[in-house]
Amino acid sequence: MGIIKAVKLCHEYIHRDEEGNVDNIETALDNVDLDISQGDFIAILGHNGSGKSTLAKHMNVILSPSEGTMYVDGKDTSDEDELWNIRQTAGMVFQNPDNQIIAGIVEEDVGFGPENIGVPTKEIWARVENALSKVHMEKYRHHSPNKLSGGQKQRVAIAGVIAMKPKVIVLDEPTAMLDPIGRREVIETIEELNKKEHVTVILITHYMEEIVNADKVFVMDHGKIVMQGTPREIFSKVDELKSYHLDVPQITLLAHKLREKGLNIPEGVLTKEELLERLCQLS
Amino acid sequence: MLRDITIGQYYPEESFIHKLDPRVKLLGAFLFVVSVFIYDNLLGFAIMTFFLGLCIVTCKVPLKFMVKGLRAILFILILTGVINLFLTPGTSVFSWRFINITKQGIYNTVYMIIRLTYLVLGSSIMTLTTTPTRLTDGMETGLRFLKFFKFPVHEVAMMMSIALRFIPILIEEADKIMKAQMARGADFETGGLIKKAKNMVPLLVPLFVSAWRRAGDLAMAMEARCYNGGEGRTRMKPLKYQKCDYIAYLILFIYLGAMIATRIIFKADTLFGMYS
Amino acid sequence: MSIILNHVNYIYSEGTKIAQHALKDINLQIGDGEFIGIIGHTGSGKSTLIQHLNGLLKPTSGEVYYNGRDINDKDFSRKELRSKVGLVFQYPEYQLFETTIFADVSFGPKNQGLPENEAGLRAFEALRSVKIPEELYYQSPFELSGGQKRRVAIAGVLAMKPEVLILDEPTAGLDPMGRDEILDEIARLHKERNMTVILVSHSMEDVAKYVDRLIVMNGGVVAYNGTPREVFSHYKKLERIGLSAPSVTYLVHDLFEKGYDVDVNATTVDEAVETILNCFKK
Numbered sequence: 001m002g003i004i005k006a007v008k009l010c011h012e013y014i015h016r017d018e019e020g021n022v023d024n025i026e027t028a029l030d031n032v033d034l035d036i037s038q039g040d041f042i043a044i045l046g047h048n049g050s051g052k053s054t055l056a057k058h059m060n061v062i063l064s065p066s067e068g069t070m071y072v073d074g075k076d077t078s079d080e081d082e083l084w085n086i087r088q089t090a091g092m093v094f095q096n097p098d099n100q101i102i103a104g105i106v107e108e109d110v111g112f113g114p115e116n117i118g119v120p121t122k123e124i125w126a127r128v129e130n131a132l133s134k135v136h137m138e139k140y141r142h143h144s145p146n147k148l149s150g151g152q153k154q155r156v157a158i159a160g161v162i163a164m165k166p167k168v169i170v171l172d173e174p175t176a177m178l179d180p181i182g183r184r185e186v187i188e189t190i191e192e193l194n195k196k197e198h199v200t201v202i203l204i205t206h207y208m209e210e211i212v213n214a215d216k217v218f219v220m221d222h223g224k225i226v227m228q229g230t231p232r233e234i235f236s237k238v239d240e241l242k243s244y245h246l247d248v249p250q251i252t253l254l255a256h257k258l259r260e261k262g263l264n265i266p267e268g269v270l271t272k273e274e275l276l277e278r279l280c281q282l283s
Numbered sequence: 284m285l286r287d288i289t290i291g292q293y294y295p296e297e298s299f300i301h302k303l304d305p306r307v308k309l310l311g312a313f314l315f316v317v318s319v320f321i322y323d324n325l326l327g328f329a330i331m332t333f334f335l336g337l338c339i340v341t342c343k344v345p346l347k348f349m350v351k352g353l354r355a356i357l358f359i360l361i362l363t364g365v366i367n368l369f370l371t372p373g374t375s376v377f378s379w380r381f382i383n384i385t386k387q388g389i390y391n392t393v394y395m396i397i398r399l400t401y402l403v404l405g406s407s408i409m410t411l412t413t414t415p416t417r418l419t420d421g422m423e424t425g426l427r428f429l430k431f432f433k434f435p436v437h438e439v440a441m442m443m444s445i446a447l448r449f450i451p452i453l454i455e456e457a458d459k460i461m462k463a464q465m466a467r468g469a470d471f472e473t474g475g476l477i478k479k480a481k482n483m484v485p486l487l488v489p490l491f492v493s494a495w496r497r498a499g500d501l502a503m504a505m506e507a508r509c510y511n512g513g514e515g516r517t518r519m520k521p522l523k524y525q526k527c528d529y530i531a532y533l534i535l536f537i538y539l540g541a542m543i544a545t546r547i548i549f550k551a552d553t554l555f556g557m558y559s
Numbered sequence: 560m561s562i563i564l565n566h567v568n569y570i571y572s573e574g575t576k577i578a579q580h581a582l583k584d585i586n587l588q589i590g591d592g593e594f595i596g597i598i599g600h601t602g603s604g605k606s607t608l609i610q611h612l613n614g615l616l617k618p619t620s621g622e623v624y625y626n627g628r629d630i631n632d633k634d635f636s637r638k639e640l641r642s643k644v645g646l647v648f649q650y651p652e653y654q655l656f657e658t659t660i661f662a663d664v665s666f667g668p669k670n671q672g673l674p675e676n677e678a679g680l681r682a683f684e685a686l687r688s689v690k691i692p693e694e695l696y697y698q699s700p701f702e703l704s705g706g707q708k709r710r711v712a713i714a715g716v717l718a719m720k721p722e723v724l725i726l727d728e729p730t731a732g733l734d735p736m737g738r739d740e741i742l743d744e745i746a747r748l749h750k751e752r753n754m755t756v757i758l759v760s761h762s763m764e765d766v767a768k769y770v771d772r773l774i775v776m777n778g779g780v781v782a783y784n785g786t787p788r789e790v791f792s793h794y795k796k797l798e799r800i801g802l803s804a805p806s807v808t809y810l811v812h813d814l815f816e817k818g819y820d821v822d823v824n825a826t827t828v829d830e831a832v833e834t835i836l837n838c839f840k841k
Contacts, residue, residue, distance in 0.1 A: 047737075048734045092507040094507075098497070099504065114517075118515045128519065144293065164508070247735040276814065276817075279819075460653065465641070466613060467641075467670060467715060468719065489654050489655065492701065
């Protein structure tokens with residue numbers, strides 16, 4: 001069993017009217033099966049409302065399954081005794097950088113998680129030190145989060161998760177509110193964590209360029225996983241992706257269109273270098 | 284305008300006062316506030332001013348930055364000033380139609396303005412030199428005895444520290460929403476009191492909705508990071524008194540003693556206290 | 560000539576230690592019916608710049624003219640200016656406040672002093688042009704999806720029938736489809752109503768696809784000002800200020816360097832397809 005495994009996972013949001021009667025039931029997750037290996041870089045794609053955020057929240061037990069089971073590191077998330085263990089194992093970074101930083105000083109915020117789980121003071125300091133260096137934010141440890149850029153804030157949030165020594169980091173659209181520079185900072189940070197620390201990364205995003213280096217991509221639509229595979233496999237199906245309201249990276253789209261016009265270029269070209277090479281081979 | 288509020292903002296610096304235990308600073312601020320209310324003569328005023336000046340110099344926060352905080356209470360200062368100036372009965376020094384300014388009125392005005400200014404400056408030294416987290420830590424530890432009376436000390440302290448962190452964010456947001464509504468022709472300036480209040484709806488509703496959304500997000504983020512109330516929590520920066528804290532306590536009590544002594548030993552003089 | 564900026568400077572908190580020279584001697588002309596993109600990273604002065612165009616900020620020195628009149632003149636009506644120059648802020652859905660979508664969109668026209676029925680008509684038109692289904696008009700704006708909320712918020716400004724529409728990152732946080740829908744919508748409004756549109760964006764791909772002219776801001780000055788092709792030809796210099804050209808531009812430049820006869824000024828996918836096909840099918 002992988003580090004994260006979902007078996008026929010269902011989630012329903014029940015909306016009630018003013019009298020408390022069930023108004024309508026919205027199926028956010030519909031029989032999702034998923035198995036993620038330790039150390040992988042996983043990307044989850046899907047348009048807004050496709051259920052990807054709901055899925056992420058199950059990995060951190062912010063939500064519990066309506067039906068089916070979710071296992072994190074072999075532990076069933078509906079087992080209440082394991083709640084705090086699971087939350088330590090699978091840390092979570094959210095979209096809005098302002099709404100997840102609790103303390104008024106960077107280092108104190110990074111220490112917030114370890115404080116909650118009762119880590120002794122001396123070790124908290126060691127963990128904070130380590131976590132800040134992993135995201136290259138040591139210089140800012142005494143700063144107020146309000147003075148940081150969006151990308152820096154997200155790196156602080158990531159450090160806050162690393163300080164819990166997780167095996168998995170789930171990032172729910174961490175770059176949606178950032179500018180291109182901030183986006184690059186965050187993606188480089190998580191790629192480095194995945195490679196050097198072998199932390200399993202689960203990245204939810206709308207930016208296709210961010211996931212060309214992922215090990216595996218899942219595409220969600222209407223609460224179901226509708227596509228899965230390597231970025232190359234996924235991005236070679238441009239039209240299918242479009243039907244799920246998704247994009248491909250600009251270079252992939254260019255390659256796809258050139259192929260349609262009769263040039264001998266394979267589907268699923270991901271990078272500029274690759275396309276350049278393919279084009280040079282043509283003549 | 285809204286950005287000018289410096290109360291509750293931390294000014295990073297490495298000073299003696301910054302390093303003090305927050306419990307010392309809390310008690311210090313409290314004793315200073317007491318002293319502001321008990322002084323009634325020039326010597327007391329001199330000691331108080333000297334003490335405040337000493338703190339301002341030692342804490343290394345630029346005076347300009349502190350004075351900016353006063354701007355937020357400028358309206359209150361003027362209002363108290365005006366009320367005292369025109370409405371205090373006594374020996375008249377200036378009279379014109381219905382306006383009657385008395386000697387006592389002038390004294391009271393000066394006296395009240397000094398009190399309020401010192402009050403704000405004194406307490407802002409505490410907030411400027413202590414991070415909100417340490418401040419609430421100080422409260423949580425310093426007021427731990429209240430737990431005995433079933434008072435949720437930890438929860439209140441956590442709420443306060445979060446509120447302090449989000450005040451600047453919400454102020455900026457209010458600024459943004461205000462501008463956005465102005466771009467849709469909203470008018471926040473003209474009209475009578477009732478119309479003005481009504482005109483605030485387009486600002487207040489979005490601000491409230493946003494605060495609500497942020498609160499939800501934050502609660503989720505805290506839960507995701509294993510926050511489970513005060514039980515079983517350890518501290519990254521546990522409060523421990525150092526030598527300098529004991530020295531500070533000593534200085535504080537000497538100061539308070541001096542202030543009480545001046546009040547008892549010396550009689551109120553005419554310059555600053557007599558008519559109060 | 561609809562908008563002219565003449566030696567505009569803006570300094571935040573002037574005279575204090577934290578003073579910040581946000582705009583430095585800006586000279587720009589924005590003609591009627593243009594579709595303009597403004598790019599620059601956070602803190603480059605682009606938000607400050609657009610707030611000058613409808614008088615929310617007043618230049619520290621210099622003048623802003625709208626149709627030949629200085630907008631900061633005492634006798635120039637702010638109210639009139641704001642209905643002519645519509646500004647949609649970032650995350651505009653955060654400004655919704657009324658109980659119904661319809662009432663929210665009527666807020667602007669009512670502030671313009673239009674009678675109830677006229678304001679309602681404007682709201683109706685605006686909501687229709689952003690394609691909000693009619694059955695939603697009397698629902699609470701807070702129950703809509705993210706993309707719908709944003710369109711309602713944009714309708715709130717459109718209902719004022721502005722001659723110039725400025726949008727500060729209208730697609731931030733939307734998914735790819737939501738993004739394309741909004742941008743297509745804006746392009747259509749530009750075309751159909753001949754409205755001047757100023758689009759502030761982080762996405763080079765988006766601006767290259769839609770705008771006629773691109774203004775690049777950096778450190779409070781206009782770094783580049785020209786057609787996307789002209790601006791992106793400086794792609795190496797753009798990188799030095801933290802921006803980049805669309806990825807296809809890099810590709811055609813690389814091809815050119817390898818000796819292929821491609822048009823290095825291609826900035827969109829379609830342009831790149833065309834020039835590469837021309838080169839390779841020969």
